[in-house]
Amino acid sequence: MITLIGTGLVSSGAGALNHFAEHETDLLMNRTQSRPIPTGFISSKNALNFGIGITLLGVSILFIFINDLTAILAIITTLLYLFIYTPLKKITWLNTSVGAIPGAIPPLGGWVAATGVLAPEAWILFAIMFFWQHPHFYAIAFMCKDDYERANFKMLPVLEVDGKRTNRQIIWHSLLLIPVSLVPSYIGLLGMTYFWGALVLGLTYFISGFPLVKNYSLENARLLLKVSIFYLPVLFILIILDKVI
Amino acid sequence: MNRIPPKANSLMGAYFELTKPNITFLILISTALGYYLGAELIFGLDL
Numbered sequence: 001m002i003t004l005i006g007t008g009l010v011s012s013g014a015g016a017l018n019h020f021a022e023h024e025t026d027l028l029m030n031r032t033q034s035r036p037i038p039t040g041f042i043s044s045k046n047a048l049n050f051g052i053g054i055t056l057l058g059v060s061i062l063f064i065f066i067n068d069l070t071a072i073l074a075i076i077t078t079l080l081y082l083f084i085y086t087p088l089k090k091i092t093w094l095n096t097s098v099g100a101i102p103g104a105i106p107p108l109g110g111w112v113a114a115t116g117v118l119a120p121e122a123w124i125l126f127a128i129m130f131f132w133q134h135p136h137f138y139a140i141a142f143m144c145k146d147d148y149e150r151a152n153f154k155m156l157p158v159l160e161v162d163g164k165r166t167n168r169q170i171i172w173h174s175l176l177l178i179p180v181s182l183v184p185s186y187i188g189l190l191g192m193t194y195f196w197g198a199l200v201l202g203l204t205y206f207i208s209g210f211p212l213v214k215n216y217s218l219e220n221a222r223l224l225l226k227v228s229i230f231y232l233p234v235l236f237i238l239i240i241l242d243k244v245i
Numbered sequence: 246m247n248r249i250p251p252k253a254n255s256l257m258g259a260y261f262e263l264t265k266p267n268i269t270f271l272i273l274i275s276t277a278l279g280y281y282l283g284a285e286l287i288f289g290l291d292l
Contacts, residue, residue: 008273011264012264013264015263015264015268015269016263016264018265034252036253037263039252042256051263106272106273106275106279107275109279110278110279110280111280112283113276113280114281115284119283121282122279122282122283125278125279189286232271236275236278240281243281
């Protein structure tokens with residue numbers, strides 16, 4: 001519980017600091033212009049203080065009550081998110097892959113909080129989260145590409161008209177996710193309930209990218225996004241089910 | 246430029262929105278999962 005409180009505070013703080021860092025570009029995008037800073041509801045200074053305050057509180061909780069390594073992972077995640085991924089959005093389309101790193105660290109943090117060590121098995125969870133995020137965020141980037149273009153964000157769907165590269169990224173990452181997601185069963189961490197469930201889920205996620213490849217449309221991007229949102233909680237439920245059955 | 250009405254309708258709601266609750270929720274769920282699997286593997290804890 002303390003791990004979740006500390007992690008939640010760090011994540012919330014990083015979110016607030018991201019609002020602070022992007023409040024000017026948020027004003028340019030329909031999706032974000034009603035956020036608290038662009039609307040003047042909260043001043044950028046207050047958002048900055050709030051973000052720093054709760055991030056430090058969260059990191060302190062992890063340091064004092066959990067262990068050093070969990071706190072260090074939380075710090076690395078926050079720094080990657082704020083100082084590498086956020087500015088990279090205006091520089092290169094690879095920001096999606098870079099942003100997927102801090103997005104994949106939380107299960108490592110949970111593992112380390114429980115065990116105190118960064119075991120090889122924990123990296124499988126990292127890899128699942130890393131690969132899952134690519135089709136998910138490319139679908140979002142396609143759906144919001146007009147907004148991103150206005151904000152000068154170098155998202156891949158903004159930089160190309162035909163979507164060939166975006167589609168390649170979606171197909172390859174969702175394809176690689178299938179074997180990666182099955183590794184917990186190969187190594188005996190999880191059993192066959194998980195194996196078959198993860199296989200069906202992975203194939204569903206992979207196939208849901210096909211309509212977008214065939215017809216690069218908003219509707220098909222929305223379908224992929226929906227399946228991506230379905231994939232992760234169901235995979236998590238499968239992990240729990242596999243353990244309790 | 247015209248001011249857009251805020252999504253949040255209270256100061257507390259606005260601060261809550263600053264925390265990116267959807268992303269934070271996903272992070273908490275995946276952290277809990279990592280915690281559970283780690284504890285299960287190392288200490289053999291059951292739910």
